[in-house]
Amino acid sequence: MADLQLQKKGKKNDNGVGSVVDFLLANARLVLGVGGAAMLGIATLAVKRLIDRAASPPDDKELDEKAEQKSLEETWKEAVLVKTSPKFSRKTKRIDLGVPVSQEETGEPVPEPLSAEQDKPADELKKAPICFTLQERLLDYSRHCAGASERREQAGCRLVLDIMAELQDFLRAKHPEMPFSAMQLGGPLGSCLPIGCSEHTGLTLPLVLEPELWRFIPGHETILNEPQFWMVKREDMEFTARGSSPWDRFMVGGYLSSRTVVESLHKTLVGSINWPAIGTMLECVIQPVIAPDDLKLEVTHSDFHMIIHILPMVAAKDTVLLAHHHPNAPAENLWHQSFYDEEARLLQELDGADSGVRLPCLQILHGICRQNPSLRQLPAACLRNVILHLSNETSDWTQPDLADRFLQVLEELIGYLDKGFLPGYFNGNVNLFSCLREEDIDELGYGLYQVFTDPDSSLKK
Known part of the structure; x- marks a missing residue:
């Protein structure tokens, strides 16, 4: 109950800040360019989280997040120092990008998020469209948009x-x-x-x-x-x-x-x-x-x-x-x-062994990249190899974890773009980004960052 009250209070306090943030992000790319806009996005998300916490009473969970606070401060400092740099900066923890950590990662129960419709009157709620969770949106997109009949x-x-x-x-x-x-x-x-x-x-x-x-x-x-x-x-x-x-x-x-x-x-x-x-x-x-x-x-x-x-x-x-x-x-x-045959064969074997969603995840990412002009230049081999690398680190690829794995693949891709080097799965000396120019990497980093922070807009039919 305390967590739900914190979420409500944070939501009310966000009305004024949210409009300013939306205005800044809408115009940042024109003024600061791709890399600068990405940095401003990370910084504004960090500031919003700090404002929410300052306006809410402290609890036990906040004490457990002191290490994450330090990461947020580092992110803010990094944004100020490198906002003019063309490189797309990235932190390793998902919370640095404003995404909640899943229950499997923390070991603690996570309360159901409070939807916007719960604050509306009953009449308005009846008229409101059905809102899918990210998991449901991904499955719906896979069935009706990304795949072929x-x-x-x-x-x-x-x-x-x-x-x-x-x-x-x-x-x-x-x-x-x-x-x-x-x-x-x-x-x-x-x-x-x-x-x-x-x-x-x-x-x-x-x-x-x-x-x-x-x-x-x-x-x-x-x-x-x-x-x-x-x-x-x-x-x-x-x-x-x-x-x-x-x-x-x-x-x-x-x-x-x-x-x-x-x-x-x-x-x-x-x-x-x-x-x-x-x-x-x-x-x-x-x-x-x-x-x-x-x-x-x-x-x-x-x-x-x-x-x-x-x-x-x-x-x-x-x-x-x-x-x-x-x-x-x-x-x-x-x-x-070419390692295409080996990559395809291994993905099929891995999914067959654990009833995984590597192939549906790959299909969804293909569809998003195909529909997004700034992501069409991303080689398909990069998607396959990132999923294979991640399969070595994360063993749980069952269907209930599709949303987590989808976000994790995006996060890994952004991290590799920040380094400018994505090693091939079957030959670690091969850089799969070698065919991309520096401006292409910046454009891809910004595009993937937008998908990561707002996946629903990329899953529209």
Whole structure:
């Protein structure tokens, strides 16, 4: 009862402060920029908590929170010192960001929060819309917004398979000298990960390399010392003349050039294939992307829109390398090591072992990032790897804990962005943020901070 009275009193005292805080936060980003607004947000939340406590009588719980008070003071000092810094600052405790600590974390019973509707007259309460808890909102969003219907998923899979068959037949007829293995479904369709209503998927195109003529060189052994970028070197040039392998014409400096392979396939994809005719036959519109360093098809169906990435791939033993470029790739003969299959398989195994919600959590985060323009540039691999890292630290992923795990994933992401380094789960030397610019990291930090402090606004249909 004492805790409920404190919450009511805090709520009344918050009316005046709340309007000032809302005005400051609404205009802070224009004046202070992304990093400054984030810092102001943390500081104002801390100040509101201090004002509430000053206006309320002390109790036993406040004595137990002296350590947390110290953290709040540190947060305030940090906000004052670095509010002009572009970096997004973060404290390790969730209470520093104004989020209540769960019962599992404290070991103490937590009273039910007093909703705003309980203070309203009975007539107004009847007219008020139903308010979901965060747990209920997440489950509702997962069912109706983030996921795809079974009918849409089946239709999308059939369409991608039909496009894959047409593309594979054309490549074999057009380039019989280039030994490609059978194309494979990639992305969520190929791994059974949950997909959204407007999702990216992929088609891998394996190149058949002669094992005695080509050798994979790990990224840390190259002159660039980039763990995620490998090289494929041509061997035995003194004994086997150039031209002994059909892939020799794609060499640059003695290495198989991923960019040259992509550019050659792009010319075929854009200039040789009659996509309007194929689209008419499949009852959709297919348009190849014009950018020469990207192999993508935009597919528009009556029920959905899909982007299909075509990824040339080379593999040896357990190593899978993709010819997938991004603007920050330091050279044209680099191949990107992919752990997608391992990540997807482990997430499914973990959820299967404890009836967990890692995959629903991933699906919800995908949906939020897809709908938020400032979060669309966040690589999907970052979400998968953060959940895998967190699974090592937190074992309870059952459905009743979905809300806690959702907030915890966001908090972890913000922390990694603050450091500018997110290690890969299967290779800790790989920084999954390496493809992002500093301003991208700031934008992502601010966007995730908004989702963390006000998740309901991101879960609207």
